[in-house]
Amino acid sequence: MAREYVPIIDYYGIESPVATEMRRLLHNLRKREVQPELKSILLTSATTGEGKSTVSALLAITAARKGFRTLLIDCDLRRPMLHRLFALDRQHGLTEALSDGIQIKTVIRKTALENLDVVTAGAVTPHPTEVFDAKAIGAMVNEQKFYYDYVFCDSPPVIPVSDPMLLAQEVDGALLVVKAGATPREIVIRAKGILTSNQNNLIGVVLNNVKGTLPYYYDYSHYHYDYSIKPGDKNESDRQKSGAPRGRPDSWGASSEPGPSANHKKQMRR
Numbered sequence: 370m371a372r373e374y375v376p377i378i379d380y381y382g383i384e385s386p387v388a389t390e391m392r393r394l395l396h397n398l399r400k401r402e403v404q405p406e407l408k409s410i411l412l413t414s415a416t417t418g419e420g421k422s423t424v425s426a427l428l429a430i431t432a433a434r435k436g437f438r439t440l441l442i443d444c445d446l447r448r449p450m451l452h453r454l455f456a457l458d459r460q461h462g463l464t465e466a467l468s469d470g471i472q473i474k475t476v477i478r479k480t481a482l483e484n485l486d487v488v489t490a491g492a493v494t495p496h497p498t499e500v501f502d503a504k505a506i507g508a509m510v511n512e513q514k515f516y517y518d519y520v521f522c523d524s525p526p527v528i529p530v531s532d533p534m535l536l537a538q539e540v541d542g543a544l545l546v547v548k549a550g551a552t553p554r555e556i557v558i559r560a561k562g563i564l565t566s567n568q569n570n571l572i573g574v575v576l577n578n579v580k581g582t583l584p585y586y587y588d589y590s591h592y593h594y595d596y597s598i599k600p601g602d603k604n605e606s607d608r609q610k611s612g613a614p615r616g617r618p619d620s621w622g623a624s625s626e627p628g629p630s631a632n633h634k635k636q637m638r639r
């Protein structure tokens with residue numbers, strides 16, 4: 370199943386506009402590095418489907434290609450995506466490290482990129498809220514900062530789920546991915562408010578653009594959306610059955626700075 374997906378690494382064109390944007394984003398992260406160092410970074414968004422997982426994966430690939438030892442952790446136990454993007458089996462991963470008391474180093478997977486390792490979300494859990502432990506994940510992330518230059522954490526959206534707000538306090542900085550031209554301003558402001566309410570380590574916003582789709586609030590009734598996906602749920606099986614693998618979008622565009630972001634249809638492909 371997961372192995373039917375083509376790893377996103379295979380679609381990463383080093384000369385593509387999106388790769389250029391990712392290098393710009395990485396440069397901006399490094400430019401604003403302060404003491405203590407910005408090594409662990411959480412990616413979240415206001416609500417679903419804004420491109421957190423895609424941007425996390427592309428940013429991690431970019432860092433790895435630049436020669437940085439990079440670890441990417443799927444901290445979204447509800448709608449995990451990184452195992453698909455990297456064509457890995459979902460198990461074993463973060464869930465096992467959290468619930469079975471096994472060391473995170475035993476669930477770290479190698480990828481085709483020498484400097485990039487991934488921790489998948491692990492087994493489907495019917496109670497992600499109970500399994501998710503921000504302090505424990507924070508401790509794992511801090512431990513891995515010794516071995517890696519960057520630890521990126523993909524996470525759920527911050528408005529429907531409290532996990533990213535809690536985890537944001539355990540990492541060096543949080544990036545808010547915003548679906549450009551789609552996420553209403555007041556929703557973004559609310560997300561920013563949640564992320565900055567306890568400890569302000571929101572380090573920036575990534576504008577992500579999805580070409581040719583209707584505003585996503587036609588797809589998700591995000592105010593009332595039940596974010597938790599349980600094993601066997603219709604939404605989860607629909608998602609697994611749906612058309613092209615989600616690691617193979619037709620177009621990607623991302624911008625690390627405010628402003629109109631370009632659409633780059635099929636430019637990711639070599």
Ligand SMILES: Nc1ncnc2c1ncn2[C@@H]1O[C@H](COP(=O)(O)OP(=O)(O)OP(=O)(O)O)[C@@H](O)[C@H]1O
Binds near residue numbers: 417421525578619
């Ligand atoms: N810039 C883009 N251009 C085209 N498609 C994109 C872009 N960014 C993301 N996508 C596509 O949009 C969909 C949602 O992206 P992704 O899974 O990364 O979002 P997410 O915020 O992680 O979603 P979730 O809230 O479910 O975790 C995917 O099918 C992905 O391939």
Ligand SMILES: [Mg+2]
Binds near residue numbers: 421422445448450523
């Ligand atoms: Mg995701």
